[in-house]
Amino acid sequence: MRTEEPRAIHLADYKAPDFRIESVHLDFRLDPQATRVAAKMIVARRGGTGTQLRLDGENQKLLSVVLDGKRLEARDYNFDDKGLIIPGVPERFTLEIVSEISPAANTALEGLYQSGGMFCTQCEPEGFRRITYFLDRPDNLSVFTVRLEAQKAQYPVLLSNGNRLESGDLPPDERGNARHYALWHDPFPKPSYLFALVAGDLGGVRDSFVTMSGRKIELAIYVEHGNEPRANYAMDALKRAMKWDEKAYGREYDLDIFMIVAVSSFNMGAMENKGLNIFNDKVLLASPGTATDDDYARIEGVVAHEYFHNWTGDRITCRDWFQLSLKEGLTVFRDQNFSADMRSRPVQRIQDVRSLRARQFPEDAGPLAHPVQPQSYIEINNFYTATVYEKGAEVIGILKTLVGDEGYRKATDLYFARHDGEAATVEDWVKCFEDTSGRDLSQFRGWYRQAGTPVIEARGAYDAAAKTYALELTQTSAPTAGQPVKQLLHVPVRMGLVGRSGAALPLTLDGENRTGPKERVLELTEAKQRFLFTGVEEEPLPSLGRRFSAPAIFKTPLTRAGRGWLMGHDHDAFNRWEAGQALAREILLEMADRASTLGPGSCDRLYLDAIGAVLADAQADPGFAAQMLMPPTESELAAARMPVDPEALHLARVWLIRDIAAAHGPRIAALYEHSGGEGHYSPDAASAGRRALRNAALCFLTAADDEAAAGLAEAHYRTATNMTDMIAGLAALSRMESPLRDTAFTHFHDRFRADPLVLDKWMSLQAGSPLPDTVEAVRALMKHPGFDIRNPNRVRALVGAFAANPLRFHDGSGAGYALVGETIRALDPLNPQVAARLAGAFESWRRYGQTRQTLMRREIEAIKTMPGISPNLFEVSAKILA
Numbered sequence: 001m002r003t004e005e006p007r008a009i010h011l012a013d014y015k016a017p018d019f020r021i022e023s024v025h026l027d028f029r030l031d032p033q034a035t036r037v038a039a040k041m042i043v044a045r046r047g048g049t050g051t052q053l054r055l056d057g058e059n060q061k062l063l064s065v066v067l068d069g070k071r072l073e074a075r076d077y078n079f080d081d082k083g084l085i086i087p088g089v090p091e092r093f094t095l096e097i098v099s100e101i102s103p104a105a106n107t108a109l110e111g112l113y114q115s116g117g118m119f120c121t122q123c124e125p126e127g128f129r130r131i132t133y134f135l136d137r138p139d140n141l142s143v144f145t146v147r148l149e150a151q152k153a154q155y156p157v158l159l160s161n162g163n164r165l166e167s168g169d170l171p172p173d174e175r176g177n178a179r180h181y182a183l184w185h186d187p188f189p190k191p192s193y194l195f196a197l198v199a200g201d202l203g204g205v206r207d208s209f210v211t212m213s214g215r216k217i218e219l220a221i222y223v224e225h226g227n228e229p230r231a232n233y234a235m236d237a238l239k240r241a242m243k244w245d246e247k248a249y250g251r252e253y254d255l256d257i258f259m260i261v262a263v264s265s266f267n268m269g270a271m272e273n274k275g276l277n278i279f280n281d282k283v284l285l286a287s288p289g290t291a292t293d294d295d296y297a298r299i300e301g302v303v304a305h306e307y308f309h310n311w312t313g314d315r316i317t318c319r320d321w322f323q324l325s326l327k328e329g330l331t332v333f334r335d336q337n338f339s340a341d342m343r344s345r346p347v348q349r350i351q352d353v354r355s356l357r358a359r360q361f362p363e364d365a366g367p368l369a370h371p372v373q374p375q376s377y378i379e380i381n382n383f384y385t386a387t388v389y390e391k392g393a394e395v396i397g398i399l400k401t402l403v404g405d406e407g408y409r410k411a412t413d414l415y416f417a418r419h420d421g422e423a424a425t426v427e428d429w430v431k432c433f434e435d436t437s438g439r440d441l442s443q444f445r446g447w448y449r450q451a452g453t454p455v456i457e458a459r460g461a462y463d464a465a466a467k468t469y470a471l472e473l474t475q476t477s478a479p480t481a482g483q484p485v486k487q488l489l490h491v492p493v494r495m496g497l498v499g500r501s502g503a504a505l506p507l508t509l510d511g512e513n514r515t516g517p518k519e520r521v522l523e524l525t526e527a528k529q530r531f532l533f534t535g536v537e538e539e540p541l542p543s544l545g546r547r548f549s550a551p552a553i554f555k556t557p558l559t560r561a562g563r564g565w566l567m568g569h570d571h572d573a574f575n576r577w578e579a580g581q582a583l584a585r586e587i588l589l590e591m592a593d594r595a596s597t598l599g600p601g602s603c604d605r606l607y608l609d610a611i612g613a614v615l616a617d618a619q620a621d622p623g624f625a626a627q628m629l630m631p632p633t634e635s636e637l638a639a640a641r642m643p644v645d646p647e648a649l650h651l652a653r654v655w656l657i658r659d660i661a662a663a664h665g666p667r668i669a670a671l672y673e674h675s676g677g678e679g680h681y682s683p684d685a686a687s688a689g690r691r692a693l694r695n696a697a698l699c700f701l702t703a704a705d706d707e708a709a710a711g712l713a714e715a716h717y718r719t720a721t722n723m724t725d726m727i728a729g730l731a732a733l734s735r736m737e738s739p740l741r742d743t744a745f746t747h748f749h750d751r752f753r754a755d756p757l758v759l760d761k762w763m764s765l766q767a768g769s770p771l772p773d774t775v776e777a778v779r780a781l782m783k784h785p786g787f788d789i790r791n792p793n794r795v796r797a798l799v800g801a802f803a804a805n806p807l808r809f810h811d812g813s814g815a816g817y818a819l820v821g822e823t824i825r826a827l828d829p830l831n832p833q834v835a836a837r838l839a840g841a842f843e844s845w846r847r848y849g850q851t852r853q854t855l856m857r858r859e860i861e862a863i864k865t866m867p868g869i870s871p872n873l874f875e876v877s878a879k880i881l882a
Contacts, residue, residue, distance in 0.1 A: 005878075006871040010376045011322040018048035019089075021135050023143040030119055030150040030199055032104040035112060036063075039099075039132045041142075044092040055084045056126070057133035059101065059111070066096040084133045097133050106130070107790055107830045115265040116224065118200025119155070120278055124271060125321055125380045128192035139319045139423040141189035148199060152180040155199040157222060161274045162186030163256045186274055188254065189421060191317055196273030198222070198261045205231045209239050211253060212246045218257040223285065227262070230285040233296060233683065234260065234303050241304035244338050249412060251311045260284065260303070264756070265791050267833045268384070270302050272309030279306070282757055282793050288681035290758050292724040293691060296683035300342060305335035311416060319423040321380045325372045325448070326426050328384075329392020336393060343685035346573035347623045353548045353574070356394065358635055360386035360551070364453045365639075366843045367879050369480040373426050373448040378875040381833045387451075394551040395447045399430075401492040401521055401549055402444065403437045410436040443490040443525060451480040454489055456524065457555040462539045468510075469497065469536045474528045475552075481882065491524040494549035497533065497540035502569040508535050518571070519546065541565060546572040560586065564610045567628075577627055580614075583607050584631040584656070585640060591652035592637070592645065603659035611660055615667050622675070623689025626696040631656055634806040643849045646810040650770060654703070661700040672697040681722045688724075695728035702732040710738035717744050727761060734769040759786045760797035767802035774808040775815045782823075789827060792834045799823045803841035810848065814855035817842075821859035824873070825866050832870035839863060839876045857881070 020043070027038040037060075043053065062079060065072040067086065078085040084097075106113035111130025112121050121127065129136040146160040149170065158167070158181070167182040202222040209217045219238060221231045238260070245251045255275045266280035283302040286295055312334065313327035340348040363369060363386055372392045374383055400408040411433040419428055426448050434441050459472045473493060477486035496519045497505040508516035510532040522531055541562050545554035558566070558579075563586075566579035587604050611629065618625035634653055638644045661668065675694035681687070698716055702709035710733060717729025730748060733741040745762065752758035763786075767778050781787060781798055788794050799820060803809050809816040820841055828835040845856035863869070864877035 006378045006874060008376045008378050009380075011320070011373075012375070014320055014322070016047060017135055017137065017140060018045060018050045019043050019053055019135065020046040021140055021142045023145070024134070025145045025147070026132070027147045028149060028197065030103075030148065030155065032114055033102055035101050035103055035119075037099050037101060037132045039095075039097045039134070041095045041097075041134075042092075043089070043095050051088050051090075053086045053089045053095075055086075055097075055133040056129035056136040057083045057099070059106070059130045060132070061100040062133070063098040063100060064096075068093050079133075083129070099132055101131065108833070109265055109267050109792070109831060110833070112197065113265075115263040116200075117154075118202070118263070119150075119197060120200075120261065120263050121195065121197045121273075122267060122271060122278065123195050123273075124193040124268075126193070128195055131195075134192050136192050138191040138193060138317050138321065141191055141317070141421070141423060143189050144186045144195060146184045146195075146197065147181060148184075148197065149179060149181045150199050152178040154201065156180075157198070157200055157202045157204075158182035159196075159198040159222070159259060159261065159276055160184035160186075161190070161194070161196055161276050162188075163275075186255075188274060188315065190274050190314060191423065194272070194274045194314055194317070196271070196276040196278055198263075198276065198278065201225070202261070203228045205235050207235050207239065209242050209253070209258075211242075213252060215252075217242075217253055217255075220257065220259045221284070222259065222261040223281070224262070224264075227281075227285055230287045230290065231262070233286045234284050234299055237300040237303040238307060240300075240342065241307045241338060244304070244341065245308060245311075245334075248337070249311070249334070249409075249416075251416070253310060254315070258307070260306075264793070267792050267831065270306045272306045272313050274310070274314045277306045280793065282760070285757065286683075288683075288722045290723055290752075290755060292727055292761075293683060293688035295723075297339065297343065297688070301335050301339045304338045305331055308334045308338075315421065316416070316419045317423050319425050321377070321383070322374055323425050324374075324380075324383060325388045325392035325395075326424060326429055328389050329372065330396050330429075332389050332393035333396035344621070344623050344689065346577075346621075347627060347685075347689070349547055349574050350577050350624075350627050352390070352393075354636075356386065356390045356551060357639070358633070360391050361453055362639060362844055363387055364391070364451060364480070365478075366846075367481055367882055368840065368843050368876070369451040371449050371451045375449075375482075379832075379836070379870075379872045381872055382836055382875050391551050394548075398444065398447060398490075398492055398550055399433055399441075401494065402441075402490070402523070403433055403439065407433075407437045441490075443488070446487050446489050450477070450487060450489070451483055452477045452486065454491065454550075454552045455555060456491060456493065456545070456550075456552045458542060458544055458557055460540075460542050460557050462536065464539065467534065467536050469533045469540055471495075471522075471531045471533065471542060472528065473522065473524050473531070475524055476527075481879070488525065488527060491550050491552060493522045493524055493544055493554075494519065494546040495522060496520075496543045496546060496571060497536065498543055498566060498570055499538040499540055500565075501538060503538075504571045505536055505538070505540050507533055510534050521549065543570050543572060543575045545575070545578075547574045548578075558582075560604065560606055564606045567610045568613045573624060577624075580610065580628055581632055581636075583610070585637065588631060588637055588649070588652045588656055589641060591655055592641070592648040595648035595651045596645070603656055603663075608660065608663045612664055612667070615664055615671060618671060618693055619674075621689065622693035623685065626689065626692035629660075629693075629696045630699070635804070638806060638844075638847070642847050644810075644844075644847050645849070646807050647812075650807045657700060658703045661703045665701075668697045668700050672701060691722075691724050695725065698728055698732060702736075705736045707738060707740075710736050710740045714740040714744050717748075723758070723761075727765070730762075730765050734765045735771070737771060753786070756786060756793070760793060763787070763794075763798040764801040767798050768805050770805075770807045772808075774802070774805065775811060775819055778802045778819060789823070790830055792831065795823070795827065795834055795838070800838060803838060809841065810852060812851065814852075814858075817855050817859045821863060824863055828866070828870050828873050829868065832872035835870070836872035836876045839873060839880070842880055845880070 022042045025040040029036040103112045103114045110127035148158040162185050165183045170179040203225040205221045207219045260277045262281040262284045269283045270279040308331050312330045318326045415432040454477045457474050461470045504518040506515045507520045563579045563583040570576045614628045634649045637649045702713045713732035720726040824835050
């Protein structure tokens, strides 16, 4: 049991370092068991009067310390398992430190480690201190020069940040092995978390890009031999991202080469190291036979995200980790808009909001709630969250809505000009908007400082005689951990009025002298505000929060009939989907209430008719129609009900899908047949939309889960010519107790047994199954040769997917909780980051009935009190229980 709780770090205590490491020359003699790292640093005082230098350092063997050419004795400095202290240093000096590390023993995958036989690094947020002793903090920006030395046959590729200055052969080592070296230099000062190193035997895909100023940039993506064709789409996405960033933000790439490397063991999705991005191979490699449409879209978005970091994260970094959303929220906003321009903007917006509600809204409503700009942390790895990333992106969107497109571009231009080469803060960012727009954004800043999801409630009244419509908006925010009293936020409400005729009505506010626009943004800054619209010729239906104009819960004064009308007639595509989801959610919750007493009941005809209208027009935009057809997930329903009854919600959704299939079976079947017969696979948005619509139709056509349904799903799988359709067939079969299910899953396994990324899909489908034996199936899969608890991808694919299974993770016996709890306890000594993130599965334990609460609490307490628990896992488990 932990005897001393880890100490929290607070934003209010921030203090700039007394010294700055201006430049560092790193010399690596790479060896799996004992890599020697020699660091030569130029250090200068940057402020303060202290003469004591404190460097961060962990998990390494200190060999020597030399100050201005004089070797220090052990009595001249102090060091422990957290760092090195050298007293009495001068104003400016040269410091040389030699240490030794073991990459092969580094299971935490932080710092320098081995993945698939090659060396690679992950230094964000605090991994560099596992490589050498350094000022490992984001506000210390240094110029890096890196020399790598390794066996030539085993590690022919030697990469680091920046431009390669030279390379060549070296004399053989003591065993006669040929050795070589490469020297890299990055002219742009950067914090240590952006340092990267890769050494291995790799294949590659090469291309080039000509910037808007005419410079030719060499592009290279390094992968394991044989995977080169699967990197072509990532290269295409990279070139499109470079072009888009020039056009949308005026940002041109600055080095002579841009490189990406795919690795198989990685805690994150990817890392934006300056000029040398390191990617989890899961979000880089794709081919029609191994990757789904969702995989292609994810690769496109992640490649763009990491490239965009070159300016929003690298050239301008964050002063401290409390400013993490300054780079991550901003860059997510940039990659979302890139993807929207590359694909369907309405579909992209729906997917982004759906992800936000599934991941961030529960976070905001639970014990792990924290602001976009956290005020304290024990372990910074725990704040790589949906709040910092996705809600942070929504906050950027609020800014853009408030100042407009032109104002946004002026502000970002100023930001890049004013803070290039600096470690900036959220306040610096917002100040650029105030300076260019002339607006006071002090109330807006509350979005960064305040946790929780605000509720915007609307009431409307139409006066037919006066032809006016009065709209009253109120905002409330519930207390969250550490913030019992909430401040009023600056909430942009993008809205329109839709007439009963389907017309978009002009929005003329009382007192305006000309006819208003048909869409406008209302700025809600008070607890309650009233807006009076004049010249309203017919009774309107309010369409509020269009394009999800703020990360809030919008409650609108609509009847079921009104929601059904907007589902078919709203002029904003996102709000058409939103109306359909709200209508379906209301009906599903009613059906869930009947589940334990009355059994299935027929679905409201209003919703079935609205779905019929979607089906009739589905071919106009298949991707959007696919989104419109699918009702809210069980997890989304659980967020709207307390206490949560997983079985009732599952049954209700099954019944609703079956009712839709019964009402529109012939039309759905025709749509399914019409959407098939695709020839050459293409991952473009139009083709992906057609496949999405056909696979949505398959979901309804197989809803009965009988042998006929199993036959159709199995035929869909067997005749599929791409991974998207194969997975759709298997997903349908995963719900069914049928011999066809077993044979199809066995066939898929045998076909892809040598491809870990595809086997991940095979495992995830089984882990997400609603069948009663899922817990036992997952335990059996944990013994499969393809599962490795030391590989984060395998853990996320199997145990992570099971923890997201809304029915079987919450099995009333507690077997699901026990499985996940055991995995977390086994994983923490190996990889605390992944263990802590997996523990988030228990975050919503208070939303369930007493029996499940008791079972979940028991697992969390067992985790929190385990001997030797990491600070990562301790912080998460303690907050969940608090």
